[in-house]
Amino acid sequence: MKIAVLGTGMVGRAVADRLSALGHDVVMGTRDVEQTLARTEPDRRGDVPVAQWQRTHPAVRLASFADAAAYGEVVVNATPGALSLSALEAAGAANLAGKVLLDIAMPLDRSQGMPPTLTVANTGSLAEQIQRTYPAARVVKSLNTMLADTMVDPSRIPGRHNVFVAGEDADAKETVRSLLRGFGWPDEAIIDLGGIRGARGAEMYGALLFAVWAALGTFDFNIAIVRK
């Protein structure tokens, strides 16, 4: 499948790398290709510059948000949540119309330091904002509840644990479930939270995610829903 991954940070790279390794035709979207490739310093998180990353991942092409979105049959939003609406505006409504838009972003407001708050919560969510702004896109929220490495390789966390999907379009959710199965998620580990409003639950869990990170000193965990 032709897949556009918007965002060149840790999350975008992990997803693009894995999708490419699974045989998909992956293009990575960024705001300004030249500027992105010109960076020579590690980013804020210490990840290597994109140009250097790309040399070890030649199958993943780099393109503008708009060109990437136009090319992809599925578009993955892996941009920082606080910048996602702006990135999608650059991608263009026409390039998103009718597409499965897999939103894996966390709407983090890092302006007040750690732990972050959310840019939207409780009475709304980023995924709902995206669906409202792009009514012709078929938005599915998923994967935002864990570390990027875990998203694309759940087996690195032992035992049963879960991933969530939320969205209005059943076919779009099935497409996402199939991508998740490709990443290694057993079908029974995928919990369908219903319509796009279910994204609030997945996004607001972010507050607990960061609190547990502070407690354990690592993001190397995931949650399991344990039933009676």
Place this chain on the structure above:
Amino acid sequence: MKIAVLGTGMVGRAVADRLSALGHDVVMGTRDVEQTLARTEPDRRGDVPVAQWQRTHPAVRLASFADAAAYGEVVVNATPGALSLSALEAAGAANLAGKVLLDIAMPLDRSQGMPPTLTVANTGSLAEQIQRTYPAARVVKSLNTMLADTMVDPSRIPGRHNVFVAGEDADAKETVRSLLRGFGWPDEAIIDLGGIRGARGAEMYGALLFAVWAALGTFDFNIAIVRK
């Protein structure tokens, strides 16, 4: 220990019953004792009237919020979150000063139907509001992330799963941990989210709790933090 449980609903009853069975001296607080005992109809959830419940739990006395709080060495806030600040006002600052105030309430706003939103989230939490309003109380948030039956008997959910504590006072948290161990929580299942701000994580998880409830059709689950 002398323990005041504020709130006579499902959560208050479950906690009062269990604490009493464990040998604690439990008084249950309500806004108006006469009015509470006069009710003859099942409540909104279908629970039997308090007077009827009390006949099968004679060891648990009923008192006003103020009398209960004055009596308890530990005070448990098991009132509905949207009413908790008002209930604690009735309990009285002097009766809470110096006490461990175990806040197990969820700040649910049910005014717009199901699923509820929260009355406070993201940049604050009910537990933080309580701590700020009663600076001399030693507030600990815990147990609000699950069904009442599970709070007081974690063994009903199989396998490993977790409970959180958050609060500023280390001794108060140790008192709460000891109550949790009494309920059957293994010490390693108790995750310390740090200061009272950690309560945001536990409370905001409420959005995911209700989304999973909608997905599974039951609250009979809990979350486990699964580490790499």
